[in-house]
Each structure stands twice: as C-alpha cells, then as structure tokens.
Amino acid sequence: MKVEFFKHSIQEEDIQNVVNTLNSVFLTTGPLTCQFEKKFAEFTGLQHIVALNSCTAALHLALLALGIGPGDEVITSPMTFIATATAITHTGATPVFADVIQKNGLIDPNCIVSAIGPKTKAIIPVHLYGTMVDMKALRQIADQHNLFIIEDAAHCIEGERDSIRPGQLSDAACYSFYATKNLTCGEGGALGTNNNDLAKKIRLLRQHGMSKEAADRYNGTYQHWDMVELGWKYNFNDILSALLINQIDRLHHQLEQRNHLYEQYIAALVGLNITIPEIIGKSAYHLFTVWVPAHRRDLVLKELGNYGIGATVNYRAIHTLKWFKQQFGYLPDAFPNAFEIGSCTISLPFYIKLKTEELLYVVNCLKKILNRSQ
Numbered sequence: 001m002k003v004e005f006f007k008h009s010i011q012e013e014d015i016q017n018v019v020n021t022l023n024s025v026f027l028t029t030g031p032l033t034c035q036f037e038k039k040f041a042e043f044t045g046l047q048h049i050v051a052l053n054s055c056t057a058a059l060h061l062a063l064l065a066l067g068i069g070p071g072d073e074v075i076t077s078p079m080t081f082i083a084t085a086t087a088i089t090h091t092g093a094t095p096v097f098a099d100v101i102q103k104n105g106l107i108d109p110n111c112i113v114s115a116i117g118p119k120t121k122a123i124i125p126v127h128l129y130g131t132m133v134d135m136k137a138l139r140q141i142a143d144q145h146n147l148f149i150i151e152d153a154a155h156c157i158e159g160e161r162d163s164i165r166p167g168q169l170s171d172a173a174c175y176s177f178y179a180t181k182n183l184t185c186g187e188g189g190a191l192g193t194n195n196n197d198l199a200k201k202i203r204l205l206r207q208h209g210m211s212k213e214a215a216d217r218y219n220g221t222y223q224h225w226d227m228v229e230l231g232w233k234y235n236f237n238d239i240l241s242a243l244l245i246n247q248i249d250r251l252h253h254q255l256e257q258r259n260h261l262y263e264q265y266i267a268a269l270v271g272l273n274i275t276i277p278e279i280i281g282k283s284a285y286h287l288f289t290v291w292v293p294a295h296r297r298d299l300v301l302k303e304l305g306n307y308g309i310g311a312t313v314n315y316r317a318i319h320t321l322k323w324f325k326q327q328f329g330y331l332p333d334a335f336p337n338a339f340e341i342g343s344c345t346i347s348l349p350f351y352i353k354l355k356t357e358e359l360l361y362v363v364n365c366l367k368k369i370l371n372r373s374q
C-alpha cells in the first residue's frame with residue numbers, strides 16, 4: 001500500500017472556476033481577489049483580509065507596517081517553520097526565542113516574559129498543529145509591556161480557544177495557502193486584521209507602494225498613479241483566488257472530517273509508546289503529530305518510508321538549524337522543550353481523502369516498527 005503524506009481536496013467546481021477566470025480579462029489582483037478577501041474575512045470574523053502571495057510575506061509586511069526594524073527584538077517560538085523567524089530577520093530586527101510548553105509545543109507565556117527586554121517590540125505566537133496559543137495571556141503580557149502581537153496562523157484558520165479566534169486579540173493574523181495547508185492553492189497567504197490603518201498600509205506595501213492597484217488602474221480611462229511608499233511585490237492574483245473561493249464553504253465540514261480522523265487515530269494508537277500533543281480548545285486539526293522516543297525517531301521515519309507511508313517532521317527546533325546556530329550561537333539546550341519535541345516528532349498522513357484502511361495501515365506499520373527490539 002502507498003499512503004501519501006498529503007492529498008488536497010480541490011474539486012471540479014474549483015477547477016471550473018479557474019478555467020472561467022482564465023477565460024476572463026483579469027488574471028492578477030482584481031475582482032476575484034477582492035471577492036475572496038471579503039468571503040475569507042467573513043469566515044475568520046475579521047474586518048479586513050489582505051491577500052498576499054505567502055504567509056511569509058504576511059509576517060514580513062505586518063512587522064514592517066508596525067514599524068519594526070533594525071535594533072528591535074521580536075519574540076517567537078523555536079518550534080515553528082523557519083519563515084516565522086526569517087520574516088523578523090528580513091526587517092533588520094532580531095528574533096528572540098522563548099521556549100515552548102512541554103505538553104503541546106506552544107510558546108510558553110512565562111518564557112515570553114523572561115525574554116522581554118528594552119528592545120522588545122512584538123511577539124509572534126505560532127498556533128502549532130492547529131491548537132491556539134493562550135491569546136488571553138499573551139494579550140495581558142503585550143499590554144503590560146506595550147508590545148504588538150502578530151499571530152502565525154498558518155496552521156490555524158479554523159481554531160478557537162477561550163472563545164477567541166486568530167486575529168481577535170492581536171494586531172494581525174497571518175494565514176498560509178501553501179500546498180499542504182487546510183485551505184490551499186499551492187502558494188498563497190493573507191493577513192487578517194481589525195485595524196483599518198494597518199490593512200490600508202499592507203495593501204500599499206503589497207504592491208510596490210503604488211497609490212492604485214491594477215484593478216483601480218483598469219477602471220475606465222487612464223489615471224496616473226503615484227509611488228507613495230517603498231513597497232514589495234507580494235500581491236495575490238485572481239487565478240488563485242478562483243481556486244480558493246469555493247473551498248471556504250467546505251472548511252467547516254472538512255474540519256469535522258479531520259476531527260473524526262483524529263479520533264480514529266487516537267483510538268487505534270492506544271498502547272503504543274508514543275505521546276500525543278495536548279489539544280486545548282477547538283483545534284483546527286491541521287497536522288496529526290506523534291512524539292516517539294527521540295533515539296528512534298529517524299529510524300521510524302525511514303521505516304515508515306519503506307512501508308510506502310509519507311511522513312514528515314514539523315519541526316526540528318529552528319534554533320538548532322545551521323544558519324540560526326551560526327548567526328546567534330544557540331546551543332541545543334537553550335530551549336530544552338522545543339529541542340526535545342523537535343527530536344521526537346513525526347507528522348503522519350492526515351487529510352479528508354485518507355481512507356480508514358489507510359489510517360489503520362499507518363498505525364499497524366507504526367506498531368510493528370515500535371515493537372521491534374531496541
């Protein structure tokens with residue numbers, strides 16, 4: 001049997017929508033991008049969504065728009081994809097890591113407080129695997145120390161904790177539509193915010209700081225545009241908006257389906273020598289991750305591969321990666337919980353097209369591998 005790590009669930013109606021767009025006038029940031037932004041804003045409950053070409057771009061622009069740059073420090077988690085930290089570095093600011101909670105891999109509010117110094121300007125929490133960080137606690141810390149909060153919500157479009165959703169207690173939430181994300185068009189992202197001025201600024205910065213976007217320029221007779229800021233080329237487009245727009249209607253149902261798969265996995269995995277990360281509140285069920293004994297992790301990955309099962313690592317603690325080590329001189333045990341999780345973690349196939357027999361095959365193979373001597 002071959003079990004892919006991920007299969008998207010793009011449907012015929014999405015493909016047809018793309019074809020219709022290809023047969024229309026507008027391919028770049030136009031009316032469909034605008035429609036997508038409105039519809040996604042409704043889904044997230046936020047006032048503004050600005051569509052961008054990646055979540056990395058959203059993180060980068062959010063930091064820039066909030067005035068963060070050289071000399072500043074931004075606190076984030078070492079248990080994340082590298083983009084969370086490199087977006088900080090690209091502004092000229094310094095990423096400062098705070099360790100995570102052992103049971104769930106989420107950034108630890110106590111470690112954030114210890115990491116705050118005179119240069120600290122913002123916190124970027126990461127809603128790992130779909131479970132939200134304690135945003136109420138973070139809001140309190142941010143208020144006490146006058147800090148911005150930008151959420152890395154790449155794993156968490158649908159999640160909720162203490163009746164709070166991404167973007168609600170922060171300055172901005174950053175979403176990803178990368179190939180393996182819950183809502184996907186291959187590559188894409190968005191920034192969500194309730195702050196009018198911030199949304200306006202991000203719109204400007206996503207398109208070279210030009211006073212008019214393509215759709216405005218197209219409207220009737222030619223009008224001059226001006227360049228009012230130094231911006232980037234981070235805009236989204238109508239072809240990919242066409243691919244995303246109807247997927248939004250299916251998000252709730254797909255979340256229920258993944259929740260069901262999660263329960264199936266948990267029931268089937270009983271008795272194995274593994275740890276399941278704790279879920280708090282309503283998870284977005286983005287990744288299904290198990291923590292195996294560290295000394296066997298790489299072997300388990302290899303043997304899953306031999307059984308035809310796609311598995312991956314989200315993530316090795318990023319302070320242990322070559323560039324971060326060279327740049328900041330971190331030792332592995334600088335953030336012991338993140339290091340430990342990063343050494344134990346394996347993400348298993350988890351998507352609505354995963355069949356029950358495939359799920360049971362994955363679990364049986366994992367059982368065989370873990371029960372072998374050693």
Ligand SMILES: *Cc1c(COP(=O)(O)O)cnc(C)c1O
Nearest residue numbers: 054055056081083154176178189
């Ligand atoms: C996928 C991901 C990103 C980057 O998203 P892109 O859209 O590829 O830029 C950032 N942070 C986390 C936690 C992610 O999983």
